[in-house]
Amino acid sequence: MTIFTKDGRLMIPIRNRRRRTNVSEDGVRYVVNKAYCPKGCNVVDNDVEVNGLPGLRLAFQNTDGKGELVISAIEGDFDKVVLSGKLTKGQKNTVMCPHCHTPFKKLVNCNCNPNAEMVVLGLTPKLNFNNAITFCNITDCSNGSFIKSGEAILHVRLMA
Numbered sequence: 001m002t003i004f005t006k007d008g009r010l011m012i013p014i015r016n017r018r019r020r021t022n023v024s025e026d027g028v029r030y031v032v033n034k035a036y037c038p039k040g041c042n043v044v045d046n047d048v049e050v051n052g053l054p055g056l057r058l059a060f061q062n063t064d065g066k067g068e069l070v071i072s073a074i075e076g077d078f079d080k081v082v083l084s085g086k087l088t089k090g091q092k093n094t095v096m097c098p099h100c101h102t103p104f105k106k107l108v109n110c111n112c113n114p115n116a117e118m119v120v121l122g123l124t125p126k127l128n129f130n131n132a133i134t135f136c137n138i139t140d141c142s143n144g145s146f147i148k149s150g151e152a153i154l155h156v157r158l159m160a
């Protein structure tokens with residue numbers, strides 16, 4: 001499948017470069033099939049797959065402007081499709097709902113950078129920090145992605 005962005009650029013789906021992730025292969029990978037913004041919008045994007053599964057669509061804003069990206073729903077998989085805007089390695093992004101533009105809430109600071117924040121994406125329509133995933137808002141920081149927030153707090157404390 002070929003995907004064109006609104007401005008006509010061609011995106012190469014990641015699954016064409018890599019073997020489709022077999023989720024049941026090791027049986028322990030956590031896959032998100034429901035995720036919500038703080039106001040309860042569903043951010044699962046059935047139109048954009050990342051490694052064979054619907055991705056999670058997020059809006060972002062940084063010093064280069066606004067954009068949208070779709071991140072992988074698979075634990076430990078940091079592949080993403082940038083739909084618009086620009087992401088720069090090491091840059092901080094404000095991460096927002098692509099539908100209502102409500103910023104995602106901060107859980108804790110990430111230890112990769114003094115300004116880095118772990119933002120939280122709820123797995124229930126009403127945000128519950130114990131049923132959520134968290135990831136760092138610095139581009140290319142791999143801390144904390146797709147682990148339950150309770151474990152994230154423990155992880156960050158252990159690292160401190």
Ligand SMILES: [Zn+2]
Pocket residue numbers: 037038039040041097098099100101102
């Ligand atoms: Zn929303």
Ligand SMILES: [Zn+2]
Pocket residue numbers: 110111112113116136137138141142143
């Ligand atoms: Zn970080």
